[in-house]
């Protein structure tokens with residue numbers, strides 16, 4: 001049995017009692033109000049969701065269970081998954097047990113490879129990933145136990161089983177789909193690295209003599225693990241999961257949201273943006289040229305990818321972590337030099353432009369250039385990295401919500417006529 005299950009049983013039972021008492025004693029207290037602007041504006045700032053796995057402070061950025069993301073950059077992603085689920089980092093036996101579970105469950109069924117191989121050659125890698133996860137759904141422990149009449153209090157346990165099974169297979173699936181989609185050969189099997197992200201790095205079949213690529217993948221997996229509950233992917237996963245759709249259905253739905261250009265797809269768009277700059281200026285542009293290029297983009301009504309954020313109002317600490325990695329590993333890489341130049345110049349351009357509430361870089365501004373440096377030049381694949389990592393946060397949130405017995409999501413919508421009526425009454 002996974003030790004994680006034992007710890008989660010204790011933690012979630014205490015949380016359940018705490019939440020029950022809070023609702024009983026303070027259930028009718030108001031914590032947020034909604035304006036007409038918010039109702040039409042993506043519900044920005046409305047406090048109507050609870051997510052205990054992580055928090056995004058507008059100024060300092062992401063904290064996972066109260067630990068700032070910058071304190072977690074030397075951890076393994078599976079340690080962070082344990083932290084997301086339980087609120088504490090695993091000790092040595094707990095980590096060894098989790099790693100053992102993730103190896104034990106890692107074999108990818110042949111029918112998943114059949115689906116991946118039969119997709120059209122031009123299918124976007126995110127579509128392949130989403131379809132592969134959906135394909136695994138037939139093995140959902142939750143769905144089987146639900147059909148057998150499991151009691152509500154057990155739902156979280158079978159969701160944890162699904163979560164571990166899915167997480168365990170993701171490195172091989174995501175790496176294998178890269179090899180199949182981009183004609184690099186057959187998926188590599190078996191993967192031998194002892195850690196989860198090490199196996200993901202290995203699955204690409206890239207020559208990595210000094211282990212720096214594996215280090216980047218570990219860092220990448222940690223930095224993208226979770227970002228509260230209201231972002232498109234987490235919120236979608238939660239909503240779909242609230243209908244008691246299993247982890248495969250819910251995570252796949254969340255990832256379809258991550259595949260949007262304003263969310264996870266921005267990292268692929270960022271790199272394309274930089275390559276276009278290089279092409280136009282035949283290498284690293286001067287400061288003046290870069291500023292000129294950005295103004296052209298803004299005047300054409302387009303956004304500068306990798307900049308701005310719905311919640312953050314400062315430089316994303318995850319961007320900072322990638323930048324520090326780049327300074328250490330590839331300071332002279334031309335693409336990295338442009339990322340740095342953009343960091344220096346774009347905030348002032350966006351401030352002068354006057355629209356973006358946050359003129360600073362988000363996580364997507366720098367991650368792609370590091371992947372490119374290590375030879376992953378097929379940037380339509382980049383959101384898959386984001387997805388493998390974000391699956392950890394979505395799954396942790398899903399298990400906790402199952403343990404809390406969170407009901408089906410069903411906010412009330414109103415019509416424009418109704419809103420006009422409220423305005424008239426006032």
Ligand code: CMX
Pocket residue numbers: 231261262263264265266298302303304305306307308309310311355356357358362363364
């Ligand atoms: N370049 C140019 N204009 C920008 C901008 C940017 N990077 N970021 C925001 N703006 C504009 C918006 O388009 C909006 O313009 P309109 O009023 O004409 O519609 C205005 O500034 C206000 O937007 P905002 O309140 O600052 O930002 P939102 O919360 O609406 O959107 C985000 C946030 C990330 C979608 C937006 O900043 C953006 O499009 N950035 C570029 C894409 C990107 O980097 N996405 C990755 C985000 C990370 C993630 O969640 O995955």
